Amino acid sequence: MDSALSDPHNGSAEADGPTNSTTRPPSTPEGIALAYGSLLLMALLPIFFGALRSVRCARGKNASDMPETITSRDAARFPIIASCTLLGLYLFFKIFSQEYINLLLSMYFFVLGILALSHTISPFMNKFFPATFPNRQYQLLFTQGSGENKEEIINYEFDTKDLVCLGLSSIVGVWYLLRKHWIANNLFGLAFSLNGVELLHLNNVSTGCILLGGLFIYDVFWVFGTNVMVTVAKSFEAPIKLVFPQDLLEKGLEANNFAMLGLGDVVIPGIFIALLLRFDISLKKNTHTYFYTSFAAYIFGLGLTIFIMHIFKHAQPALLYLVPACIGFPVLVALAKGEVTEMFSYEESNPKDPAAVTESKGTEASASKGLEKKEK
Template sequence: MVPTNGQLFMLANGILGGLVVLTNFVLLPIILQMILYAATIIYIGSHLSLKLKETDPVTGEKQMGESMSQKDAMMFPIIGSVSLVTLYVFYKFLSPYWVNLLLTTYLSILGIAALAATISPVLERVVPIPAKVLDRKFHITFQLPGPLKRKEGPHDFRFTVLDIVSHVVSLLVAIAWLVTKHWCLHNIFAIAFSIQMISLVSLGRFQVAFILLSGLFIYDIFWVFGTDVMVTVAKSFEGPAKLVFPVSFDPWKQSILGLGDIVIPGIFIAMCLRFDQHLFEEGLEGAPVKKKDDVIDIHQGFHKVYFTSAMVAYCLGLATTGAVMFVFQHAQPALLYLVPFCLGALLLTAVIRREWSHVWTYKEEEDNKDDKKEATDADTAAEGTQDDNDESSMESKKSQ
């Protein structure tokens, strides 16, 4: 029996949870810890990103997340550099305690939402509450007071009992982390941040991915080898913007991996998975397209050639990073190795399969824009029909 994506997703969640518990008692090799954590996070986030192609039940539009433009990709290393230097200055001239207190409080609030969204699918299956109760929906409309009432419309909040349960559990984890500062709880929030970012952000096109990864390739090399800025900030920052791996329990020693080294390649790998799905939907991979009620089921199996090659390349790049780090006993810019491995895997796979033209012309935002245009046209047509009906009614009343 071939497992479905949903079953594999639950298995990956179980592996990730097991790793968090296991590494608290067993000292695994650092390279193995990095690969197991990062690969599992990217797998979960990538498969969650398939929902970006689903249709929103309320608006009827595809749930495409944040899409990055070429300008955004070119500006990203610059904005990242400004933010990095700002944090460096804060840690140098202000008390690290107050800087970490502010950032930790802010990230804790965001972390509760990220963790709640991540653990919801798991809680849905393990919480001993009937599915009908968990799926019960609530709808609250909130209107801002004063001048903002005219500027902004009412805000709608839709949630279920499952959302309440997941947020309560996340709040308890956040409180435990703020009190104990335990590295396992720290990693739980870092994992949740990474999974949600990978699942929600779309690069739109592979051209944008090449620009972004190339820019961050130079960015990472400069700030790690050229200055002490990135290493200083990474060691001083206590918020869940990195994964912590124990090197020794007694005395306590740790190694770290920045979330950018997981999220940025992860967003690229997730797009490779959606590209595999695109080839399947278009029938370009030679496999029959199976539909259910005239809608393609994203949970059915399809050939994940580009996703698999990118994942293998990422693991090899991360292993290379760890090996070089141990040989030279110096912090390494992980993107120095991850970017060539990931981009090289995409190029090599496309050339071997003779699908480079499909790779280069693939656009995720195009379908989303077309859907929005069609929805807008439909709304305009509906408004026009309503106006015509109103005019006809007025004329009828006048004639009477």
């Protein structure tokens, strides 16, 4: 998982050495500003809409829509697992041919990307289908055993509209597989990020602090302590990062000098921000103070990352700045409002609890209406 913003003067997917005669010319100030402004916007979109959808999700029948709850044990182990994965990828790229590894990864993310993008665009596409559209229901059921011992392994319900979304997503997938174009990469990256924020749920604020604190150390070590993360980020040809060309103004859509932001810097703070939105709703005060505070903190933290990177001309671990901001700002607000106890005692409801399902129906509408009013 890439988790570092790239150096604006060395942001391409192919790193050129300082003595290489093919070194690209420095990016213009306008190009740098456009690239990092675009990365900031692309990071904010999946967090905002993913948090909204996290309130509505996981109450349906489809297993794919059920949230994956992260416990404190999961949070404590995650930095270790991420470190082993990152180091393993680094060794693979050192030992084996980069071309074949990326080919295998491309096929893997081709399938995942199509499914993620289809799930992302489905709610938006439903608004464009006419009322007369012949929509049929389907069910994919896979069971194990028989009689009383029968157990459902897969029980997925979908309709014709979902198949249309899957077809459109497949076009993007083929485009990405054949061209590796940065726009196709970003479409998949945005879909992965939004799905992550929507479907990965922290069970409480303490778990979020453990997860962000552990990844804070992970990020700092692998970026400042070694060259592992930057090397993997530049060698790994998969939509695990958002990219934007710094030479777009000069070369148009064929630009190739990229600035990048790892999806970890979007999803990890994003699931914490989404948790605070659900905490806001649980207070039943018709306000979203903690959500907006943490959202503003994310903007501040990522902006500070870009500023520091531009000053020191070195790739930065974004979580170094995002974690203190995303945790510190909401805690300060809780201290000012005297709600620290409520914040840290808040627990996510069990999605299978009938009472939680009933309560969620009322909170979904209030969350959407409240946020829409504030945005206007």
